[in-house]
Amino acid sequence: MNQPGPPFPWSRVRSAVARRRWTPLALLCCGITLVQCWTSGRLQLLMAPAFHGLVIGAGLGLLVWSVTALVVDRPRRSTPWRAAVLVVCTNLLIVLAPPRSSFSTLARHRPPARLEGLAAGFALPPEQRDLVDWVRLLRGSPQPQLFRGEPIQVEGFVLVTATGEHHLAQLLVRCCLADATPVQLAVQWPDGAPPPQRDQWVRVEGEMELLETSDGIQPVVIAHGLTAISKPRQPFRT
């Protein structure tokens, strides 16, 4: 029969607050924040899955470290309490104010993503290709005209470009939001209806068209149907 482990040293935490042991408490806050970001699924909004394990490990490591420091800590003459207060306040803010980024604002002035190295969806039928598959296919094909008229069903958020056009886009993230770059397709929205709002997540059904412009051939999705969808749990491609 398993013996219950030793109880969490809450009395030590209370004592630490009373005695102003700010630095172990600051680390405890960091650990709780990282673990909370993991359990609440917030990491999926902020960084690529490859880094989740690192953050989770660091969160658990910080919890162990801070509890150890609370246990062995004794009143000391000087601690970096200002730094500790800043760390505690920042972590509280992170927990209380989850990220609500405007992907359109983030991506507006960023160069388009390069798509080398991503798993391709060439073998999929047209209706099953996602937005990134389509852009990769169109960029890589020597004869993009061959895709004219093919049915298309893609999801993404509405990106308002610097010229004011409403495109459908997804973000490509290698590391975290700091390096996010957009993959986008121009859309001719259904007649009579205004284009959806910036950052709105939508599913667009229609057909692929290729327009001859002065800059070359530009792919455009002729939208026949438009459905508002909720933001995915992981709202970017990696």
Next chain:
Amino acid sequence: MVLDHLSTSWSVFQALFLEALPFLLIGVALATMARHWLPPGPVLQCLPDHPLLGPLTGAAMGFALPACECGNVPVTRQLLASGSPLPTAMGFLFAAPVLNPIVLASTWAAFPDQPWLLWARPAAGLAMALLVATLLRFQKDAAILAPNLLQERGFHQPAGAGSLLERSAGLVGSAYPVPRPLPSTGRGKSWRLSVLHGTDELVKLSSLLILGCAVAALLQTTLPRDWLLAVGQAPTLSVLALMLLAVVISVCSSVDAFLALGFASQVTPGALLAFLVLGPVIDLKSLGLYGTVFCRSAMVFVGLSCGVLALLAGQWTNFLML
């Protein structure tokens, strides 16, 4: 619109901070273990002080710590505090973020079709580390190191290594507060002091990381990246623009090659190399961390030196490849 920018900056800040904190933890944990197990003084003082061998040894140590600059700074600080020769510590600080297995592997993964970059990046990173370490070697410790670090270092150097003033000897008075006593007796007590010292250090560095991430996140959302890339094909301007981008973006050196992949075709090869060489060493996120190692004038000197060397590397590459 302003609210959009602020909320987006807040999200980028969270992403940068949460991603960098684990690397900082690894660095401080290693520094704490080194402090506990490596006796300060004699062992580390055996590391080479030679202007060439020192940085090379430090760079080789980077293979043992596959972390980005956030993790390297606390380890470098501990090396210096324990009496390690300056060239070795500087070699580690400036070369390890580029010359570590993860960074080399990610560069290879991102640019398999550009083999020149696979050797040019580590070569330029090593050259930068050698030159900056050599330049710093001509200065006295007191002229480049942060006051607190200088004081810790003074306790682990041979008595004849520093001047009377540098050692803050009691005869002429001390310019800085009296340092904490070093762990001396008893294994348990030593562990306790190591844990508490590491805790204080991690909190101090985290607060500096917070400030760096905040500045980087604000600039990321207000400085249009496509403006910088607009000068892509101008040989010198493109190098300068990408250097500025590297400093602002502050992304971890283990993944910056994938980021560079996004604009590799729009810029000159020299600009690409300058981005990959300067970014891991100097960025806004780690600026505060450097303040725990260098004094202000030395930080300016290091920043300018690295900038000039990255510019030269980029220009030379453009000269050869364009």
